[in-house]
Amino acid sequence: MSGRKPPRGGASSGRGGRSINQRVKKGRGLKNSSRRWIERQINDPYVQRAKAEGMRSRAAYKLIEIDDRHGLLKKGDRVIDLGAAPGGWCQVAAGRVGSTDADKRIAAIDYLEMDTMPGVEILQTDFLDDDAPERLLEALGGPPDVVLSDMAAPTIGHRNTDHLRTMHLCEVAADFAVKTLKPGGHFLAKTFQGGTEKDLLDLLKRNFKSVAHVKPAASRAESVELYILAKDFRGNG
Numbered sequence: 001m002s003g004r005k006p007p008r009g010g011a012s013s014g015r016g017g018r019s020i021n022q023r024v025k026k027g028r029g030l031k032n033s034s035r036r037w038i039e040r041q042i043n044d045p046y047v048q049r050a051k052a053e054g055m056r057s058r059a060a061y062k063l064i065e066i067d068d069r070h071g072l073l074k075k076g077d078r079v080i081d082l083g084a085a086p087g088g089w090c091q092v093a094a095g096r097v098g099s100t101d102a103d104k105r106i107a108a109i110d111y112l113e114m115d116t117m118p119g120v121e122i123l124q125t126d127f128l129d130d131d132a133p134e135r136l137l138e139a140l141g142g143p144p145d146v147v148l149s150d151m152a153a154p155t156i157g158h159r160n161t162d163h164l165r166t167m168h169l170c171e172v173a174a175d176f177a178v179k180t181l182k183p184g185g186h187f188l189a190k191t192f193q194g195g196t197e198k199d200l201l202d203l204l205k206r207n208f209k210s211v212a213h214v215k216p217a218a219s220r221a222e223s224v225e226l227y228i229l230a231k232d233f234r235g236n237g
């Protein structure tokens, strides 16, 4: 899978995608916010590319870009994908580590239903459930080399509350990574600009050789979304 950049400017995607800057007519019974959402979707080069390339989500390109740049996923790695639906990150991870049904190397969790995928063991469960960590490790059949979390809490429109709930998911994911990763392993998780708490950063800095915030091009510029990348887990020994 390539890490090629999306088409830019007002041209078409060149793969049967629509041209950019299409508008949805007013007066079709749509709220302004819904119309803007539809316009953003049809004009988004990553959405078009995902469709053309058979990826389950535009989010797949975030992981592709981060992995191309930072080299997280290696052939034979075991990977846990937290908040995996609809499965774009799973597709990328399964391809890059070479996971197959005969030798499953990916365990994914989401409380939303997700279509099955070759090489991926899917748990439809809330990651915050007490037994979720144990079930994930059991499904993976060994400790992970990489823990990924793209988990985001459903937004309620109250910015602070939305941030706090997603940050909580990030903290629980980090705690899980620190308890389960193999030495030398990596952790990548969704966070927000200005949202990574000092305690979380301290935990990651103590346990990983490098910690950095990353914003792939596929993450919308206007979004406060950011990823935290912690590399080279020092191990629990």
Ligand SMILES: C[S@@+](CC[C@H](N)C(=O)[O-])C[C@H]1O[C@@H](n2cnc3c(N)ncnc32)[C@H](O)[C@@H]1O
Pocket: 056, 057, 059, 060, 082, 083, 084, 085, 086, 087, 088, 089, 090, 109, 110, 111, 112, 125, 126, 127, 128, 150, 151, 152, 153, 154, 169
């Ligand atoms: C941005 S989407 C993930 C997209 C995915 N990385 C992809 O490439 O298709 C975030 C997901 O996190 C899931 N999620 C949020 N909180 C969760 C929780 N407590 N347990 C499991 N999944 C959760 C949501 O259901 C949602 O599907």
